[in-house]
Amino acid sequence: MTSKFRTMAAVLALLSATGALAHELCDPLGEPTLDQVRAATEKYRDVNVALAEGFMRDPGDICETAEIMGQPAERGAMGIHFFRPDLLGITAPPNPRVDGNGTHTDFLQPSVLIYEPQADGSLELVAVENLVFAKAWKEAGHDAPPSFQGVAYDSMVDDPATPLDEAHMFEPHYDRHVWIWRDNPDGVFAQFNPTVSCAHHKGGGHQQHAHR
Template sequence: MLAAAVIAQPSLAHDHAAGVSPDNPLANKVREINARFADVSVATAEGYAPIPCVSGVEGGAMGIHYVNGALIEDDVVDIGKPEAVMYEPQADGSMQLVAVEYITTKGPANLDGHLFSFTNAPNRYGLPPFYELHVWAWRANPTGTFADMNPNVSCDATVAATN
């Protein structure tokens, strides 16, 4: 049993370093199943394409969404195939995985009992009315694991790169 605790420590240390609580079963599943997206080239190889960094007017951000349009169109919610993968741009030009987003036009929708939020049309994404659920599996969010904006995420590195 002690050996199992010692072996598990690096994983827990990583979660703690990111500030993500290990007590959320859905976030834990999302993190485990979608770990491949830590490398943004995996997202692009799987058909995801970036849209500009999304910031909130009251602070915080969602980051740069890498969106897979085919997954949005199929209206299937699959924990291993999020419709969007979200990254925070870093000052060195790299991307740090922070969250995923599940999107469907069929609803009301839920994933493991967590209800999706409804976004009506017209909206800034040019989509028809849709349901969405953010899961902040790699970055702690003081406003909640499933909130839209995260005050611990910034688009500043993107803005700095374009000036």
């Protein structure tokens, strides 16, 4: 085989391997992979970047734990939520609940970032989240909850028969956590993470919306 044909064969082999790799990395549903979401959100590990891009810290400065939401303490915590009002489509503040028309589901630009407070006062990005309002989602023509990577979003609706606010002061909505910045033994799509703690939280509180 001449040098020219050797070069052409090598190029074809490389293209074939690259195509196979691309096929493996490409999600069959046309959704971004977890690695792609991680790459797209790495900049938010610096909370100042998130703030500069329009993310707002939870006004109540609450660090969510499983325990305050009526779950076993060993399930761990979520952390402190930072959100983009425009991506959530928020139309009204808590009165008595946050309402909106958001149906944003793109995890390459999530609408919510979740941070764990550290002992030195800094914040560490642990997860990303998208939240869509159930009424808006239905009005957009959807009969089933949104999903990501084949997993349906969690349905969050308050139960008036309990002292807890299962919908976290929001109107009925769907949400999905993705733990791409902190390993979660309960799964990448679990609501809480047993390796996340609010022990170093020095903000507004831990329990404001545990009760009405």
